[in-house]
Amino acid sequence: xxxxxxxxxxxxxxxxxxxxxxxxxxxxxxxxxxxxxxxxxxxxxxxxxxxxxxxxxxxxxxxxxxxxxxxxxxxxxxxxxxxxxxxxxxxxxxxxxxxxxxxxxxxxxxxxxxxxxxxxxxxxxxxxxxxxxxxxxxxxxxxxxxxxxxxxxxxxxxxxxxxxxxxxxxxxxxxxxxxxxxxxxxxxxxxxxxxxxxxxxxxxxxxxxxxxxxxxxxxxxxxxxxxxxxxxxxxxxxxxxxxx
Numbered sequence: 001x002x003x004x005x006x007x008x009x010x011x012x013x014x015x016x017x018x019x020x021x022x023x024x025x026x027x028x029x030x031x032x033x034x035x036x037x038x039x040x041x042x043x044x045x046x047x048x049x050x051x052x053x054x055x056x057x058x059x060x061x062x063x064x065x066x067x068x069x070x071x072x073x074x075x076x077x078x079x080x081x082x083x084x085x086x087x088x089x090x091x092x093x094x095x096x097x098x099x100x101x102x103x104x105x106x107x108x109x110x111x112x113x114x115x116x117x118x119x120x121x122x123x124x125x126x127x128x129x130x131x132x133x134x135x136x137x138x139x140x141x142x143x144x145x146x147x148x149x150x151x152x153x154x155x156x157x158x159x160x161x162x163x164x165x166x167x168x169x170x171x172x173x174x175x176x177x178x179x180x181x182x183x184x185x186x187x188x189x190x191x192x193x194x195x196x197x198x199x200x201x202x203x204x205x206x207x208x209x210x211x212x213x214x215x216x217x218x219x220x221x222x223x224x225x226x227x228x229x230x231x232x233x234x235x236x237x238x239x240x241x242x243x244x
Contacts, residue, residue, distance in 0.1 A: 001058045001069065001216065008056055010215045010242040018211060019049060019079035029088045035101075036088060044091040044105035045084045046161045048073040050214065060214055061158025062221070081161035109152055115169035116148035117141055128184065128192075129176035163210055163222065171209055175222070178206040182226040186233065196234055203230045212241030 003011065020028075026036055040047045051059040051073035063069035090111075091104035099107065120126045120139050127134045133144040151172050154160050160167050164175060182202050184192040194202070206226055213221045218228070218241075228239060 001060075001063070003056070003058055003216065007215055008058075011050075011052070011058060014212070014214065014242050015050060015052075015079050018082075020082050021077075021079060024082075025080050025085060025088070028082075028085045029092065031088065031092055035092075038101050039088055039091050039105065042101045042105040043156050044101070044108055045087040046081065046156055046158045048078040049081050049158050049161045050079045051075075052077045058214070060162060060217065062162040062213070062217055065154065065157050065159040083161065083164070083166045086166070112152050112155075112169050113145055113148045116151065116173065117144045119169050119173050120144055123170070123173050123177055125177040125181045126173060129173070129180040162213060162217070165209060165211055175206065175209050178202050178209070179222050179226045182206065182230055186230055199230055200234060200236070203227055207239075212239070215242055 022033075022036075026033055029036060031039075039045060046061070049061045053059075053074045053076040057074060057076075059069055059074045061073075064071050064073075087108060090108055091101075094104035094107050095101065117139070120130065120133055127137075130144070130147050133139055133147055148169070151160070155167050155172070160172060164171050181192065181194075182199065185194040185199055185202075203226065206222070210222060210227075212218060213223050218224045223239070223241075231237060231239070
């Protein structure tokens with residue numbers, strides 16, 4: 001995506017504030033370049049989240065995930081989510097215990113799926129966020145696992161690395177549940193209204209979980225629809241996530 005000079009400056013500030021380069025991932029994880037590359041290729045953690053070409057064009061993993069941009073990041077400078085480091089560390093711990101690269105990646109995925117299915121029972125408004133996982137108020141474990149696999153794939157392909165400050169089954173479910181409840185309340189869905197204080201509480205909880213998104217992604221993404229729009233509705237000012 002080509003952007004103007006002001007947007008380019010905002011993006012560069014955002015990268016400096018929220019994301020890291022590959023050398024930082026290597027240093028923080030304590031592993032060598034080849035191992036980290038192999039773990040990412042095996043699906044233990046997402047790869048590039050944002051990229052900028054030498055002539056100032058931008059690429060984002062969320063746009064690629066949604067089919068709006070090319071699948072592979074453009075050549076140039078690449079940034080990664082710092083949250084990736086913790087999932088790489090988890091995989092490295094499994095490898096230190098004798099597991100292969102692929103086993104380490106699969107173990108992380110299985111841990112996520114188990115937690116995802118279990119936590120659907122404990123977090124408020126999960127039926128609103130994941131209606132196909134429920135029948136008559138009960139969770140359909142097989143369907144919950146299918147949805148969990150989709151959410152894990154969203155993480156590995158980069159969409160949740162754009163979205164969440166830290167990725168886990170809990171943060172994934174809570175983000176979707178809060179977003180669904182806030183949007184439903186703002187749209188006036190029957191039986192889902194919230195008074196101003198309750199709406200604000202949920203907006204604040206959501207803001208603590210998610211990243212601001214790139215400036216061009218924010219208006220139509222979760223921050224725009226479930227944070228900026230409710231704040232405007234409540235006459236509570238604006239967010240300025242790209243300021244120094």
